[in-house]
Amino acid sequence: MEESQEALNNIENGISNYNKGLGNNKEINGSKTPQNLSASIVRKKSDPILVSNVRFQMLRNIHNNLHEVVLGTKLAVLFPAIPLAILADFYHFGRPWIFALSLLGLTPLAERVSFLTEQIAYFTGPTVGGLLNATCGNATEMIIAFFALRQNKIHVVKYSLLGSILSNLLLVLGTSLLFGGLANLKKEQRYDRKQADVNSLLLLLGLLCHMLPLMFRYASGLGNPFAIDTLQLSRTSSIFMLIAYVAYIFFQLKTHRQLFESQEEDEDEDGEKAVIGFWSAFSWLVGMTIIIALLSEYVVGTIEAASNSWGISVNFISIILLPIVGNAAEHAGSIIFALKNKLDISLGVALGSASQISMFVVPLSVIVAWIMGIQMDLDFSLLETGSLAFTIIITAFALQDGTSHYMKGVILFLCYVVIAACFFVDKIPMNETIVGNLGTVHEPSSGILFA
Numbered sequence: 001m002e003e004s005q006e007a008l009n010n011i012e013n014g015i016s017n018y019n020k021g022l023g024n025n026k027e028i029n030g031s032k033t034p035q036n037l038s039a040s041i042v043r044k045k046s047d048p049i050l051v052s053n054v055r056f057q058m059l060r061n062i063h064n065n066l067h068e069v070v071l072g073t074k075l076a077v078l079f080p081a082i083p084l085a086i087l088a089d090f091y092h093f094g095r096p097w098i099f100a101l102s103l104l105g106l107t108p109l110a111e112r113v114s115f116l117t118e119q120i121a122y123f124t125g126p127t128v129g130g131l132l133n134a135t136c137g138n139a140t141e142m143i144i145a146f147f148a149l150r151q152n153k154i155h156v157v158k159y160s161l162l163g164s165i166l167s168n169l170l171l172v173l174g175t176s177l178l179f180g181g182l183a184n185l186k187k188e189q190r191y192d193r194k195q196a197d198v199n200s201l202l203l204l205l206g207l208l209c210h211m212l213p214l215m216f217r218y219a220s221g222l223g224n225p226f227a228i229d230t231l232q233l234s235r236t237s238s239i240f241m242l243i244a245y246v247a248y249i250f251f252q253l254k255t256h257r258q259l260f261e262s263q264e265e266d267e268d269e270d271g272e273k274a275v276i277g278f279w280s281a282f283s284w285l286v287g288m289t290i291i292i293a294l295l296s297e298y299v300v301g302t303i304e305a306a307s308n309s310w311g312i313s314v315n316f317i318s319i320i321l322l323p324i325v326g327n328a329a330e331h332a333g334s335i336i337f338a339l340k341n342k343l344d345i346s347l348g349v350a351l352g353s354a355s356q357i358s359m360f361v362v363p364l365s366v367i368v369a370w371i372m373g374i375q376m377d378l379d380f381s382l383l384e385t386g387s388l389a390f391t392i393i394i395t396a397f398a399l400q401d402g403t404s405h406y407m408k409g410v411i412l413f414l415c416y417v418v419i420a421a422c423f424f425v426d427k428i429p430m431n432e433t434i435v436g437n438l439g440t441v442h443e444p445s446s447g448i449l450f451a
Contacts, residue, residue, distance in 0.1 A: 061280070068275045069284050072115070075108035075328065082109075082291060085298060095305035102298040103325055109292050110140040111328045116288070119281040122274035138164065138356055139289060140326040144296045145365045151300055154369070154376050156318050161362050162384050163319035164326055166419060168354035169203075169395045171324070172331045174412030176346045177398075180338030181406025189404040191343040196399040198248070199351035203392045205244060206358035209237040210388060213379040227375075234377035235370055238363030245359040316423045319384075327353065343404055351395075383426070387419050 070076060085101035088094075141164050148156040180189060213230045220229075276284075299322070307314045324331075330353045337345040362378070369376035380388070394415055398408045 065276055065280050065284070069112060069116070072275075073108060073111055075111055078104050078108045081105040082295065085295060089298060094309075095302040096309040098298050099302035099306035102295040102302070103321065105295050106140060106292060106299070106325045107328050109288050109295070110326055111332065113139050113285065113288055113292070114330075114333070116281045116285040119274050119276055120278060120285070123278040138326065138353060138361055140292055140296070141323075141357060142361055142364075143289070143293050144299060144322065144326070145361065146368070147293070147297045147300045149365065149369050149372060149374055149376070152374060153300060153303075154374065155314065156300060156303060157365055157369075157376065158380050159315055159318035159384065160322045160326075161357055161365065162380055162388060163323035164357045164361075165203075165354045165388060166319065166391050166416065167323035167327050168330060168350050168357070169391050170412045170416035170419070172327055172334050172353075173347070173350040173395065174409045174416060175331070176334040176338035176350065176409065177343075177404050178406050178409025178413055179335055180341065180343065180346065181404060181409055183339045184341045185406075187341060189341060189343055190402055191347055191399075191404065193399070193402040195344065196347055196351060198251070199347075199355045200392070200396045200399070202244065202248060202355045202359050203351075204396075206241060206355075206362070207389055207392050209234075209241055209363075210378050210380055210385055212237065213377055214382065214385050217379060230379055231375055231377050234366055234379065237378055238366040241359050241363040242367070245356075245363075248355070248359070313423065313426055315426050316420070319423050320420050347399070383422070387422070391415065391419070 070079065081101045081104035085098060085105050088098045088101055141161060144160055145157045148154075148160070213234050216233060217230055274281075303314060303317055306312075307317055330349050334346045334349040337343075337349070366376050366378065379385075395412065398412060
């Protein structure tokens with residue numbers, strides 16, 4: 001009996017040893033053997049298998065980037081306007097056509113630049129990402145202002161930046177409150193007043209710096225043109241405006257970051273992550289900035305021709321049409337967050353962009369013009385400065401109680417329509433002087449009175 005049991009054990013041991021041998025043979029033939037590992041290490045980069053894999057991965061990354069960056073927006077239908085604008089300029093088409101196509105091409109580019117800065121912010125952290133959004137958030141307006149300064153079109157710089165402030169406070173914020181209120185009729189829409197108060201104070205400071213040169217010019221008397229004094233006052237005020245904006249960035253990102261944490265928490269709840277890599281986003285950002293610069297040069301160079309051809313004043317085009325294009329990203333994003341009842345983010349987008357234009361882009365344009373030897377001041381003339389003052393005051397009153405409903409959006413939107421109608425009927429040519437009843441000559445382009 002014991003011998004038979006021992007024989008059975010030997011048979012079982014033989015079977016197990018045979019199975020182990022088969023396993024060893026599989027490992028020898030598989031990829032985990034030292035020979036195969038060394039072969040994969042020694043294998044040259046020119047191996048057809050590796051080259052094909054690398055090429056496939058590169059093509060796949062390019063396809064994903066094109067899908068996310070180019071086709072990832074509903075404004076992608078406007079991208080064909082970019083090559084059409086370049087071809088129109090190359091073949092010397094009508095200048096109004098070049099202006100219209102360039103304006104359409106800038107619309108998706110402005111939105112995509114905002115998207116790319118957000119993608120880069122995922123890799124750089126909140127501080128660097130906040131600074132990046134602060135500088136690139138209004139890249140289109142800054143590039144247009146730079147090319148307008150190069151061509152000494154100060155009125156285009158002033159009116160396009162003024163229109164961007166009006167558009168953010170009345171059109172973007174107004175439509176956000178309107179659609180957000182209609183989508184949340186049965187909910188009480190509330191937001192943090194502290195953020196709105198900080199931005200309102202910044203806008204009021206910017207308004208003061210705009211009004212002082214205007215009041216100084218009128219207070220000095222019509223018989224003595226104080227152009228040099230107004231210019232010096234504007235340059236000094238611009239320096240202090242930039243200091244105030246730097247202090248605001250430090251306040252927002254460092255000392256009182258808790259006031260703005262609600263925006264970050266709401267964004268984190270969505271679980272959004274970067275969809276493209278850092279260097280891919282950076283490369284796309286550089287490329288799109290170059291295209292924006294090219295189209296901006298077309299816009300600035302053809303704006304007068306479009307004005308004469310369409311019978312629309314340069315004031316209306318600069319104050320209404322250009323800012324709508326530049327604020328496409330803010331407009332879409334603010335409305336989307338308002339529909340989700342996230343008013344803190346909507347207010348942060350609209351008020352933050354307006355504060356950035358008023359306290360950063362405008363004074364920076366004055367300083368850059370100073371360096372270029374161009375006399376640009378903060379005097380935006382009476383009608384434009386008055387519109388800015390009433391816009392800031394109405395917005396501050398609308399946001400003072402910390403709650404919102406669609407009626408506030410209706411009021412802000414109608415205010416924008418009224419201001420747009422005012423500049424639409426303002427057909428004063430930019431370089432034509434007007435003799436008033438008091439014997440003074442007024443140049444709208446410079447905003448200076450001469451006896």
